[in-house]
Amino acid sequence: MYRYIIGSTILGGGLWCWLRMEKQQKRMALLREPLKPEFKAILEKNFPLYKKLPTDLQGQLQGLVNVFLAEKRFEGCGGQEITDEVRVTIAGQACLLLLNRKTRFFPKLQTILVYPSTYVGTSAQGGQSRLGESWQNGPIVLAWNSVTGGAVNMTDGQNVVIHEFAHRLDQEDGDADGAPILESRGSYTAWAQVLGAEYMQLVNKTGKHKRSVMNNYGATNPAEFFAVATETFFEKPKQMQKKHPELYEELKEYYNLDPIEWV
Numbered sequence: 001m002y003r004y005i006i007g008s009t010i011l012g013g014g015l016w017c018w019l020r021m022e023k024q025q026k027r028m029a030l031l032r033e034p035l036k037p038e039f040k041a042i043l044e045k046n047f048p049l050y051k052k053l054p055t056d057l058q059g060q061l062q063g064l065v066n067v068f069l070a071e072k073r074f075e076g077c078g079g080q081e082i083t084d085e086v087r088v089t090i091a092g093q094a095c096l097l098l099l100n101r102k103t104r105f106f107p108k109l110q111t112i113l114v115y116p117s118t119y120v121g122t123s124a125q126g127g128q129s130r131l132g133e134s135w136q137n138g139p140i141v142l143a144w145n146s147v148t149g150g151a152v153n154m155t156d157g158q159n160v161v162i163h164e165f166a167h168r169l170d171q172e173d174g175d176a177d178g179a180p181i182l183e184s185r186g187s188y189t190a191w192a193q194v195l196g197a198e199y200m201q202l203v204n205k206t207g208k209h210k211r212s213v214m215n216n217y218g219a220t221n222p223a224e225f226f227a228v229a230t231e232t233f234f235e236k237p238k239q240m241q242k243k244h245p246e247l248y249e250e251l252k253e254y255y256n257l258d259p260i261e262w263v
Contacts, residue, residue, distance in 0.1 A: 003067075012169060016096075016139045020054055021211035024106055026070070027105075029203065030061060030063060030066035030067045030180075031063035031066065031067060032069055032215045033062075033063065035062035035063075035065055035066060038084070039065070039088045040062065041161070042085050042088040042092075043061075043065075043087060043092045046088075046089040046090045046092075046148060046151050046152070047089060048151075048152065048154055049096070049151075051090060052262045052263065053262060054261075054262070057099055057100070060100070060223070061092065061096065061099060062107075064092045064095035064099070065088065066090055067105055068091040068094060068105065068157070069088070071105060072109065072111070072112060073110060073112070074086065074090075074111070074112050074114060075111060075114070076114055077113050077119070078116055079116060080114050080115055081107070082114065084089075084152045086114055086144060086147075087169075088108075089148065089151060090112060090114070090142065090147055090161055090222070092151075092159035093147075093151055093159065093162055094109060094165045096162065096234065097165050097166065097255065099157065099255070099256075099257055100256040100257055101185075101255065101256050104172065108136075108137050108172070109140060109168055109172075110139070111140075112139060112140050112142065112225075113140070113142070114141075114142050114143075114144050115141070115142070115143050115144065116143070116144055116145065116147075117143050117144065117145045118131060118143050118145075126245055127210075130143070131143045131146040132146065132160040132163065132164045134164045134165075134168050136171045136176060140163075140164050140165070140168065142160060142161065142164065146160045147160060147161055150162070154234075154235050155235055155236065156235065157214065157215060157228075157232045157235045157236045158231060158235070159231050159235060162230060162231050163227045163228070163230070163231050163233075164227070166226060166227040166231070167226075169181075170223055170226050170227070173207045176223040177222055177223060178199070178221075178223050178225055179191060179192065179226075181224075182225070182254065187253075191250055191254075193237060194246045195222070195225065195226065195229070195250065196222075198229070198246075199218070199219070199222055199225040202214060202216070202218050202219045203219045205219075206219040207219075211241045212243075213230045213232060213240055213244065214228050214229060214240075215228050215231070216231075229247060230255075233251040233255070235260050237259035237260045237263065238260055241260060
């Protein structure tokens with residue numbers, strides 16, 4: 001019995017390593033593969049920011065979308081049909097957050113649920129109407145009309161896909177606290193100082209009904225602040241850099257991108 005258990009453990013470990021290697025090889029092949037012409041046309045039509053990206057980032061995004069489409073499952077809810085347009089439009093915006101970074105491809109995410117429009121959350125959430133949400137260790141839920149609206153208008157600082165997938169990055173360490181996994185331990189000190197101060201500033205402005213570059217929803221809690229700040233970083237980079245330069249620099253370092261270069 002002892003020998004059998006040890007042998008099974010070794011065999012199981014070897015199988016796991018083999019499957020992991022095979023998955024990595026498939027990913028590498030997909031990352032090098034150009035996006036299908038019809039999928040590229042969907043990105044160009046539904047996600048205007050794609051055409052503003054430098055050529056090298058466009059190529060990166062195409063490969064990331066290939067992997068995303070191969071590994072994530074989409075399910076329609078409330079009568080929503082899942083088409084290539086739905087899949088590619090969502091994947092393109094989600095993968096924007098993975099450019100130029102060591103990525104784990106949203107490891108705990110398996111399923112994206114898509115409703116036709118605003119849907120009502122569970123009773124535990126107060127039965128509120130919602131545009132999207134990210135369930136930790138569960139699916140991401142999106143309203144399709146909000147997906148398309150957020151993708152086409154890339155200057156209003158509101159994008160439900162970017163928002164919910166930013167939550168996913170935040171949740172990768174097991175906590176939804178506005179602090180995603182950073183490159184080094186030393187990075188957390190500056191992150192906490194800058195984002196903590198900026199969050200409190202938004203809370204104070206919201207309490208006094210003052211306008212901000214960022215959506216006031218970011219004052220809800222630190223997790224929502226990170227998601228809203230990410231939307232603003234990608235959609236209103238010049239305004240954020242002018243009004244919140246330290247915050248912009250932290251996000252620029254984290255995402256390893258400078259959206260100002262695209263506009």
